Amino acid sequence: MDQQDIHGVELEQMRTELEFTISTIAQLFDEFEPSVFAKPHRVSFNAIIYIAKGQGEHHIDHKLYRYKPGTIMFLSQYQVHHFDYNPDIEGYVASFKDEMLYYGNDDPYESKIKTALENVNCIYDSDEKYSFYFEQLSQEYLNQQDNLSGEIIRSTMRTVMLKTLVRHYQSCLTHQNRSPDALDFMRLRELIESHYNDTRTVADYARMMGKTTKKINQIVKDNTGRTGKELIDDRVMLEAKRLLAYSQYSITNIAVILGFNEATNMTKFFRRHTELTPKEFRELCRHNVAKSY
Structure with a gap:
């Protein structure tokens, strides 16, 4: 990679047949040096960051977001972000490729999720119940018992995306998208x-x-x-x-x-x-x- 270009980050090896991984923020901090997070880097995947505890600042592209408990941040593929190391933060980071969310080319929600993901980076004051979904995702990811785990992860991720990201984006539109195109x-x-x-x-x-x-x-x-x-x-x-x-x-x-x-x-x-x-x-x-x- 050209040393003048923006550093790129790839998705780590998957534990399921889906292109998906999830870890706590504490685990992420344990795995990498603090300087890694402060350096702007371009992600080759999508990600959701859920903040359960702590406050701080997160830069996505050239914009600054100040997060607090209940904040959910969304990164779409190829966005650039960076943030400061803060060991007091608690929460989850779920990383995934587009394909893991959708059911083929005729999925009626694909365009809705993709459009929302490209337009929304941060939601504040989410309901505390969303921590349950991330806990369930983490447990299913770490303790895969059978061939149903992949589908359970996919379904839970779709629920999170539709209940938070897509609903938030649609509420911000001046008109609802009912386009046949x-x-x-x-x-x-x-x-x-x-x-x-x-x-x-x-x-x-x-x-x-x-x-x-x-x-x-x-x-x-x-x-x-x-x-x-x-x-x-x-x-x-x-x-x-x-x-x-x-x-x-x-x-x-x-x-x-x-x-x-x-x-x-x-x-x-x-x-x-x-x-x-x-x-x-x-x-x-x-x-x-x-x-x-």
Whole structure:
């Protein structure tokens, strides 16, 4: 890995046929050096962090979240995070790949969970009863008695995600998503994830999906209330902020990574979305004051 890039973390070897692992926060602290947690790192999996006791700060991408008992934090694949070592914290960390949650391509809840996971990072003041689910997940993971354990873990994780993450996300929407194009929207998000540094035009994604630009914009509007261009630009901006905040790449190199012909073009793009230059944003991140940009 390039030493200037963001450090990456892979999911550890699974104990079940599902791509899933869970441990207490204390076990996590025992397993790694404290400096590991303080260094920004990009996860190759999804994760849920449940705080049962203690307070502290956790950075996800370039945003700061102050957690307390009852806080549930969500990390989606490829997000960057870091936090300070605090031995007084109690809770659980569950890590998993997308596939372990869903029942094939026709799962009616897949798009709902994925969309919520991409848009929500933290829920405060969750009900104390949720600690029960994490305790059950941990027990089932550590004490697998038969071939039912994998399905019990999957079902419990789905319950947690639907009762916390998805319900919270839906309550934040100004309109409920009843779009018949939910699967097309999910496919579009996957394409953007794969090609955001190659193209930023709606027309290119329309060609990839065999649809018109008008149809792509309608799909995005029905699912988010926004335009296709805004959705694409949001993903480019997210990666730009990650690299500016956490990598050692020069602004010129970041522009190349993101597919801009010149650094000045990226600067114009970045300023248009934040009213800051990339250099100004990087300086704010170093002083931990870029939370609202």
